[in-house]
Amino acid sequence: MATLKNLTVIVEHTGKRIPVNQIDDQVTGQEFLSALADKINLPAGTRGIISRKMNRKQILAGQTLRDAGVEDSETLIADFERTAG
């Protein structure tokens, strides 16, 4: 278990940048999104998706940041699912 430092989350639909000074690398994608829910402010009724900016790889809901390969000073992208047809 380690701590990730100086992450930045870009919220795709607003352009907002959220600094995350430090976070446990065992946090899952779902937990990460939940922890930042107030700041990410997804459109009502939608669910978040998070991916790494460097390789555009999705971080799964149950995957830890460590397993996803996230490193210090990385930028993550928060977006939301589009479900209407």
Next chain:
Amino acid sequence: MNMQSPFFDRQERIGWWKQDSLLRSRVLVVGAGALGNEVIKNLSLLGVGNLLIADFDTIENSNLSRAVLFRHKDVKNGARKADVAARRAKLLNPNPKAIVKSFHGDIVWDMGLGVFRYADVIVGCLDNIEARLAVNLACRKLGKTWIDGGMWELAGSVSVYDCKNDDKACYECGMTPDHYRDIRVRYSCTNAVVKARIKQGYEPTTQTTSALVGAFQSQETVKLLHNMPSFSGRRLMINGEAHFFTGDDSSPVYLIDLSKNPSCLCHQESIIEDVFSIQSASADTKLGDFFDLLHKYFDNTRIIIELNREFVVSAECPYCLNSIYINKPLHRTNDLEVVCPNCEVDCPTCGTKNIGVPDCRNCGQEDIYEPILHKFNELTEDSSWFKNNSNLTLLDIGVPPLQILRIISDKGQKLVEITGDKTRFWK
């Protein structure tokens, strides 16, 4: 001298374009709402020769602003989306050999797996998780590729799932416990009968978003039909409102590389290799006749038909032990039908006494009444139920048209398709 150029002239000027391949191809479009309209219109104009459109809904006034194939008179007539879309799409492709068929029904329960077997590509224009999951599973079982579209306000997404490829992510890989919870909302928690009163949620979208997403879905379909690489295992994200944040190149779109989930349930399904077709069997075949047909191929051994779904014979009240005769598939049984009309049940949340309702009348607590359902999910000739119901059809017991059933006998098992329904769906 005829100065007119051929109908498909401009696209046939593309070097790799194969109009004949498109004419021969079979595309299943599931969902004929806003996205479906765009996709169906595009694929018809592109010259896809065999289109099958599936939807369970009828046309409403609010559909018209986003649906190029629907008209006001369709609303008045209460017309079915799939039927109208098919009729209007046929007018767009002048090739007399082009065929557009429709299927009005719930694709989760009412359309057999075999329907997917004959499709070259499946295009998902759906608005709910359960249907997406059903399409994904069908595609996995048959090793098909499907293209899922979605939208929200001015944002859209298109994902391509190559379900034959074990290394690529599928739709279910990205599902969370919240997604599964959403699916269960439609069903009773205790016995999985259908909730009779579920409010349908409507989501904010525009015609322009559906045009954008539908265009990407159609274009990827054409590429797949030409055996060209598509962005399989990835999701195209379209940010129509604020489109310059993530991309260093100020792109309004970006691709996410979808991650395969090592514990994905769908990936644990093996791909069907051999299917045994019985041309003379259809969903309208009576159960007794179907067993007779199976005996032709399996000899006179004991045969078990796996239904892959449940059939409810009766619901027993846990208080008075009276039984309510149901005799229909679980997915066609709703929670009001299985409630005892005589017994009083106390709500565990608010204490209100309720009679004849599955949920508390006062506080809305769900599933306060839990009947005992007598049901089965496989059928044999020696069951007492069969002896009294051999005149029912496969459809009556919930087997949809063109379904693929697992048949187990002393000689082993076979996957059997009731192929007699094929012409309802495909040429």
